[in-house]
Amino acid sequence: MLTRPIPRLVQAATERLAPMIRRFDPYYRDAFDDLVRPYIEEVAQALLRRRLRDRGQVIAEELIRADEEEVTRRIADSMSRFLVGEYQETGKTAERAGNTKTYGLVRASFTVRGDLPRRLQVGAFQAGRQYSAYVRFGGPGPRVVPDIEDAGILSIGIKLMGLPGHKLMADEKSTMDLTGISSPAFTTPDIWENVKLQKQIGLGTPAWYFVNPLDSHVLDMIMQGLYARAHANPLELTYHSCVPYRYGRERGRDRAIKFAVIPRLTRRSRITEFTDNYLREAMVRSLAREPAVFDFAIQFQADPVRMPIEDASIVWSERESPFIPVATLEIPTQRFDFAAQDAFARNLTYNPWHTLAVHRPLGNQNRARRDIYLRTSRVRQAINQERHIEPTGKENFGSDVVSLSETGEHAPRKATEPVS
Template identity: 40%
Template sequence: MSISVKILEVTGPKLLHEERFTQDFLAVCTPTFVTGDIQSNASLQRASLQNATIYHFLNLRQSHVLDLIMQGLWTKTQSSPLEAPYFSCVPYLMGEGQAMQYSFWPKSGHRTPVPRLPRRPPDDYLRLALEQRLSRETVDLDMKVQVQTDSFRMPLENASVLWPENLSPRVTVATLRLPQQAVDFAYAAKMARLLSFNPWHCIADHRPLGNQSRARKVMYTALSDLRHRMNAEPHFEPSSSDLP
């Protein structure tokens, strides 16, 4: 699972000028990325296109067995989009000369039973869990920051390395609050067509770092442009007046 958060009304010059007042935060529910660098990522994408992903990891000439094991350790059946931690996996600036990674953690220990286990859950069970939970209560997630304190054990260019918490604990810096609401999936589907997320929708003090982030700047922009052309929808920057 992944989470995409767009903060509105953020002032200051942005690194991508297509949006002037937003700051995007993107995260996934595994603490390390599936590939360490963009070359490995390209290899994985080529294998995926051939429906042979396993050969990327078990390639005898350039094996990625350790990445396969690490991702296997993190993979599990999720109970709800509101009950899993999410991680940036790649580093960002936190002001001049300081790197960090961020994450989002549910404040509540609530766990929604996964239906039909050990059989396959319904395809929409995560959507239903989100809808039912928000219909009853407000949900808070802590945003935590882990600053880089060791450039070797907490590298910027290898996203498959887990930054040790004994070197730098995660510190809560903000709360993401999802108010109690009736989830309007028609509105959500409309926003999914219009919105574009990019880690480079940010101010310079929070610039993405590392080779995969540099590649994402180009990739996310190209995919967004393609999607808007196919949907015949112009780029859309939301404001507070667009909230339901």
């Protein structure tokens, strides 16, 4: 194709310039984020909202298109092909196709507030209920690269354990997964745009998706750029669901929420050196001396048009619907940099459909994730000759074999160095 040299040049320039620019982030970025970012975001969001349309939808209502299954299949095909091409018969250990690099998998407790009002006590969120959890902090990918060369949008995956009740996915019986990224808007507004991005990733030119003058996504690029930066520590970021979820019913009507995982910070860390794995190293240091505590907060959909279910690029207004803290995520001091623990993190399957019906994932991106995440996780595990395991929280990581202490079984693992 005659236009391919231009996308390749754009990609090469992006890969060269972005890490250089991020090296200056420690000198100015905190002040920029506090003072300037809110105004740029407000303008970008106002422009993005111009494409919203009132189709007569109501709160928590999904609008499903006829071609959705086909588009989901195309995305899953593209991501699976990437995994096979990148890892099959290459001698490399297969990682996730997205949220690829693992900074660390840590143990945590997730405690619902004891004073939670009755109207907010839904499903997993019963006043005073506590769950053990595994929390995975990761980078965007699609490849494992030095931290400063990654895209600067980090991810969190929280897997609650010991949750009773029928789940929407049958491969895990007692878990609930909560996932988010460090931007309040997702990379693409919907799966129809996401399939375009996946195509460019397959061609090696993802930057072209955003700047192609014939099909521009500059506003989405601006939203990601406002939150993409050289972070100091994954434990100090706010993570956003970006996509909505059902939150039971009230007065006979479904309710929809987004959620955020918000750190209780007393101070911000500073970057001392840009090593290849400095984010993991920062987590190791901080969890050796003090716990990390987050508030888990929900935000109700207050308007079905201005707070859309099907467009993940729109940030729901906190003025119209403030976040409400409903639980606390506490990560105690610990050591987590064991080879077996890193391998276990790679093999865990996070999927928003590991949940109860009252917390059903909503919107086209969430509906697609059910099949995409399941399929790509199984491809990854097949390449690595590993099997899916539902964790209990009682695993022992003190050797090259993960001991499932509850059953006395052992899960075979390839001997491996820490993955990040």
